[in-house]
Amino acid sequence: MHDLVIVNVQLATMVDGYGAIHDAAIAVQGGRIAWLGARADAAPAAQTIDGGGAWLTPGLIDCHTHIVHAGNRSDEFEARLDGASYEEIARAGGGIMATVRATRAADVDALLRASAPRVLRLLAEGVTTLEIKSGYGLTLESEATMLRAARRIGQLLPVRVATTFLGAHALPPEFAGRADAYIDDLCATMLPQLAGEGLVDAVDAFCERIGFTSAQTERVFCAAARLGLPVKLHAEQLSDQGGAALVARFGGLSADHLEHLTQDGIDAMAGAGTVAVLLPGAYYFLRETVAPPLAALRAAGVPLAVATDCNPGTSPLTSLLLAMNMACTLWRMTPAEALAGCTVHAARALGLHDDIGTLEVGKRADFALWDIARPADLAYAMGLNPCRLVVNGGVPRAPVVSWPRH
Ligand code: NIG
Ligand code: FE
Numbered sequence: 001m002h003d004l005v006i007v008n009v010q011l012a013t014m015v016d017g018y019g020a021i022h023d024a025a026i027a028v029q030g031g032r033i034a035w036l037g038a039r040a041d042a043a044p045a046a047q048t049i050d051g052g053g054a055w056l057t058p059g060l061i062d063c064h065t066h067i068v069h070a071g072n073r074s075d076e077f078e079a080r081l082d083g084a085s086y087e088e089i090a091r092a093g094g095g096i097m098a099t100v101r102a103t104r105a106a107d108v109d110a111l112l113r114a115s116a117p118r119v120l121r122l123l124a125e126g127v128t129t130l131e132i133k134s135g136y137g138l139t140l141e142s143e144a145t146m147l148r149a150a151r152r153i154g155q156l157l158p159v160r161v162a163t164t165f166l167g168a169h170a171l172p173p174e175f176a177g178r179a180d181a182y183i184d185d186l187c188a189t190m191l192p193q194l195a196g197e198g199l200v201d202a203v204d205a206f207c208e209r210i211g212f213t214s215a216q217t218e219r220v221f222c223a224a225a226r227l228g229l230p231v232k233l234h235a236e237q238l239s240d241q242g243g244a245a246l247v248a249r250f251g252g253l254s255a256d257h258l259e260h261l262t263q264d265g266i267d268a269m270a271g272a273g274t275v276a277v278l279l280p281g282a283y284y285f286l287r288e289t290v291a292p293p294l295a296a297l298r299a300a301g302v303p304l305a306v307a308t309d310c311n312p313g314t315s316p317l318t319s320l321l322l323a324m325n326m327a328c329t330l331w332r333m334t335p336a337e338a339l340a341g342c343t344v345h346a347a348r349a350l351g352l353h354d355d356i357g358t359l360e361v362g363k364r365a366d367f368a369l370w371d372i373a374r375p376a377d378l379a380y381a382m383g384l385n386p387c388r389l390v391v392n393g394g395v396p397r398a399p400v401v402s403w404p405r406h
Contacts, residue, residue: 001043001044001045001046002034002043002046003028003029003030003046003394004028004045004047004048004391004394004396005025005026005027005043005045005047005049006056006391007025007039007042007048008023008050008052008053009024009025009039009051009053009055009056010024010053010054010056011026011036011359012055012056012339013359013360014057014058014357014359015344015358015359015360017340018336018339018375019358020375021037021038023040024036024037024039025037025038025039025041026056026359027042027043027045028365028394030394031364031393031394031395032362032364032394033362034361035361036359049389049396054369054370054388055369055372056368057126057359057367057368057378058343058344058356058363058366058367058368059129059343059356059366059368059390059391059392060320060342060346060368061128061129061131061343061346061350061352061356061357062127062129062130062131062307062310063129063131063162063254063277063305063307063346063347063349063350064131064254064277064279064308064309065130065133065307065308065309065310065311066135066136066166066309067115067118067122067130067132067310067311067318068111068115068149068153069102069103069115069311069312070102070103070106070110070136071098071099071101071103071114071312072312073094073095073098073099073313073316076094076095076313077285080286086313086314087209087210087238090170090210091210095170095313096135096136096313097170098313099136099311099312100137100138100170100172102136103137103142103146104136104137104139104142106145107145108145108148108149108152111145111146111149112152112153112156115149115153116403117318118310118318119153119157119159120157120400120401120402120403122159122308122310122318122319122320123157123401124387124399124400125319125321125368125387125399126368126370126399127159128158128159128356128390128391128392129159129160129161129350129356130153130159130160130161131161131164131350132150132162132164133163133165133169134147134163134164134166134167135170135204135206136169138167138169138172139174139190140193140194143167143190143194144193147163147165147194148199150163151163156403157401157403158390158397159392160356162202162350162352163199163200163201163202164200164202164204165190165194165200165202165204165229166203166205166206167186167191168186168204168205168206168211168212168217168220169205169206169211170206170210171212179216180216183212183216183220186220187219187220187222187223188223191223191224191227192223192227195227195229200227200229201229201350202224202231202253202350202351203220203221203223203224203230203232204233204234204256205233205234207233207234207241207243207246208238208239208241209238209239210238211234213241214241214242214243214246217246218246221246221250224250225250230251230253231250231252232247232253232254232255233255233256234256234257235255235256235257235258235261235265236255236257236258236261236262237257237258237260237282238260239260240260240261240262242264242265243265244258244265244266244268244269245265245269248265248269248272248274249272251272251273252272253275253348253349253351254276254349255275255276255277256279256307256309257278257279257309258276258278258292258293259283259288259290259291259292260290261292261293263293263296266296266297266300266302267300269297269300269302270302274302275302275303275304276292276297276304277305277306277307277346277349278292278304278307278327278331278341279306279308279309280306280326280327281308281310281315281326282309282314282315283330284330285314285315285317291331292331294331294332294333303345303348303349304333304340304341304345305345305346305348306323306327306333306341306342306346307320307341307349308320308323319383320342321378321379321381321385322382324339324341324342324378324379325382327341328379335375335378336376338379339375339379343357343358344358345357364393365391365393365394366391366392366393367389368389368391368399369387369389369390370386370388372386
């Protein structure tokens with residue numbers, strides 16, 4: 001007998017488009033999907049949940065966030081609306097460095113307190129897997145603190161956390177004028193030590209005029225490869241640096257942002273199976289006007305993921321459903337593409353596609369149950385959260401969870 005069966009649901013399996021199965025049921029055994037099919041064929045289980053005709057999707061996956069950080073940058077938001085650019089603010093010592101100053105002053109508990117409201121909001125919307133980057137510490141100790149806070153979130157809350165080391169996010173002041181020396185230190189000391197502690201699932205960098213050059217990024221990727229860690233990249237966000245082609249050359253999981261991506265980059269990504277992670281929150285919040293080249297990405301068959309990029313500077317966004325809406329409204333992604341971008345393709349962007357992202361027998365039983373008439377409603381209803389129930393590894397929970405007391 002199965003542990004759990006959810007009957008009377010419409011399944012969006014996300015295998016080949018929505019992969020809809022109407023009047024269906026899905027059974028769980030040992031935290032994994034054991035069976036799915038027509039409701040009439042469902043066998044009895046230890047626990048039965050009646051879905052009341054609602055839609056059941058894979059749990060949502062936010063595959064690109066900087067959600068662990070201290071402080072906020074609403075002052076910079078005001079300055080940008082007054083005419084200052086993101087790059088000007090960064091060059092004047094604000095931007096990422098402003099958050100670095102706040103984050104360095106915080107310990108793990110303070111980071112958890114600061115991040116809790118953001119994480120809980122994602123969880124209420126059916127997020128069951130969350131990627132969290134470091135990159136606001138920029139010292140061994142402070143990057144470790146960020147990554148420990150990220151791991152702690154995965155232990156305290158019903159969410160699977162994938163950590164990404166983003167030590168090459170900005171040049172810390174201690175290394176002013178010595179970017180290559182910082183990258184030396186990152187490759188020789190920071191990354192190996194953090195990886196040795198089990199804190200790093202993947203490695204990322206910011207390849208940009210205000211970040212690191214492609215040569216420096218390549219050295220970071222070589223260090224990751226020596227440790228057997230997969231890579232991804234903030235690429236072509238503000239300008240074309242050839243980052244997408246570089247990360248593809250390393251067999252990278254994803255290239256993220258991509259507003260200034262060229263055809264060469266697209267071809268390289270298609271050849272390597274590198275996912276395009278599109279971040280409409282940052283595009284919107286920076287009032288960008290150059291959209292990522294969606295038609296060319298589609299034509300090349302590059303998988304498209306969508307994420308919040310939750311961060312204090314370019315995307316203080318804590319709703320993956322709103323990111324889906326923005327991807328559709330701002331760029332004409334289809335609602336089916338947007339949902340695939342937060343499930344099956346987001347899983348691929350984390351290297352977890354064998355385990356999560358679709359409703360298929362053998363995959364982890366991570367689900368969200370929605371009070372909607374059709375799957376497109378998820379991208380459609382701006383600011384509405386129709387999530388009724390979430391299942392994490394076979395364990396049902398209410399969408400809204402609170403921070404555990406200790
Ligand atoms: O994804 N562009 C680099 N990193 C972040 C922004 C970081 C920040 O401004 O704090 C991003 O947009
Ligand atoms: Fe980012």
